[in-house]
Amino acid sequence: MTSSLSLTTLEYGHDQPLFSPMSIHCHAGEIWAIIGANGRGKSTLLDTITGVLPAISGSVHVSGGAAIVPQSFRPAFAWRVRDVVLMGRARHIALFAQPKREDEQQVMLALEALNIGGLADAPFHALSGGQQQLVMIARALVSASQNILLDEPCSALDLANQQTVLQLISNLAHQQARTVMFTTHDPTHALQIASHTLLLLPDGEWLAGATHEVVQEVNLQRAYGLPVRRVQLDDYACPVLAPLFSIHR
Incomplete structure (x- = not known):
């Protein structure tokens, strides 16, 4: 497209x-x-x-x-980094369906592209402002x-x-x-x-x-x-x- x-x-x-x-x-x-x-x-x-x-x-x-990376993002729950990025795949996952292995792979590829693969299981709220910004960029990337x-x-x-x-x-x-x-x-x-x-x-x-x-x-x-x-x-x-x-x- x-x-x-x-x-x-x-x-x-x-x-x-x-x-x-x-x-x-x-x-x-x-x-x-x-x-x-x-x-x-x-x-x-x-x-x-x-x-x-x-x-x-x-x-x-x-x-x-279009996918947007905002200046800041404050989730209501204590999401892990991989979960925040996975939100970017929402339009590729059917209603009530579970994420597939491909979705998880896309998440890790995006995190690795930004050199933050090691933060995948870290709590998003515990990251620095700069690290959170990188996570939000990864979320936009996986949206395709x-x-x-x-x-x-x-x-x-x-x-x-x-x-x-x-x-x-x-x-x-x-x-x-x-x-x-x-x-x-x-x-x-x-x-x-x-x-x-x-x-x-x-x-x-x-x-x-x-x-x-x-x-x-x-x-x-x-x-x-x-x-x-x-x-x-x-x-x-x-x-x-x-x-x-x-x-x-």
Whole structure:
């Protein structure tokens, strides 16, 4: 099944539209980063795409199913890690049926892909925030949805695990031809792996397009309200972004 995700003249928000009508089309194998300042509406957009929040106007069309990785998840019961991930297989298991061996195998494959196979029998609530985030990513993977949406997937992760997750996102798009959309507070993540970027700006404006065109110094300064420089390091293919903080002593 081919993945695709389209927003057509979409207006979204809780009471009033946050932005002018938005139209973007995400195709199989593309990675879309959503970046912008705090409170701009990144998570709200994902909620609108998944139907948690109704659109004010316009439409959302998803082909191939969608799985979302939220910023946090607090189950009501003391689930083991493998049980939390197994929830992602729900649409593949018939009503009142028991999970099959294949379902259990998919769970372990997803955990191993994130280097947390050893946590399979650990209580989910006892994990660190970063470990819980990795478990939720594994849950999305086993769903077999062709569109994967991740809300701040690296926010609670150390540098090594950020590398693991960014590589996984790249693999989902380039090796499995899934469509991936993720929000991030680090525009460098967009430069590293995103083919396309949606930049949410003040005053209800937005920019969308190829990452190398959207993630420019002038656009980032407008979005975040401080100077940002793109820096090209020797022996490193991808530029990095350096915010120029002004600290007074």
